[in-house]
Amino acid sequence: MEQKFCQSCGMPLTEELLGTNADESKNEEYCIYCYKDGKFLQDCTMDEMIEHCSQFVDEVNKSLPQPITREQYKEQMRKYFPYLKRWSDKGNR
Numbered sequence: 001m002e003q004k005f006c007q008s009c010g011m012p013l014t015e016e017l018l019g020t021n022a023d024e025s026k027n028e029e030y031c032i033y034c035y036k037d038g039k040f041l042q043d044c045t046m047d048e049m050i051e052h053c054s055q056f057v058d059e060v061n062k063s064l065p066q067p068i069t070r071e072q073y074k075e076q077m078r079k080y081f082p083y084l085k086r087w088s089d090k091g092n093r
Contacts, residue, residue, distance in 0.1 A: 007085035008034035009053050010077065029085060046087045050077045 004013040007029045011017070019030040022038030034041060042049070054074045061067040068076075081087050 004028070005084075006031040006034055008040065008087075009049060010080060010084060034086075040086070046081050049087075050074055050081060053077060 005011065006013055006017075006019075009031060011031050011033070013028075013031060015026075017031045017033075018026040018028060019032050019035030020037055021027050024037070027035055027038075029035075030040075042052070044052070051074070054070050054077070057068065057070045057073045060073060
């Protein structure tokens with residue numbers, strides 16, 4: 001099965017991390033930290049989301065062969081996030 005990623009924060013999606021739609025069904029595009037009951041949990045810009053996500057760089061580093069800094073992580077997200085559905089559909093850059 002192809003790995004899916006949250007289309008808001010970029011986190012890898014697993015069945016238990018899927019957000020929920022308004023009808024309480026699972027949402028296949030967004031995680032539980034970004035999307036619940038058919039709504040985004042944060043009203044933010046892409047840059048604000050990047051800043052928020054950057055605080056988890058230590059968790060990200062656990063899966064990397066060589067650790068990256070918070071600034072390096074933010075730079076990677078600045079390149080990646082415009083391709084995520086939430087940010088590509090809006091002028092929120």
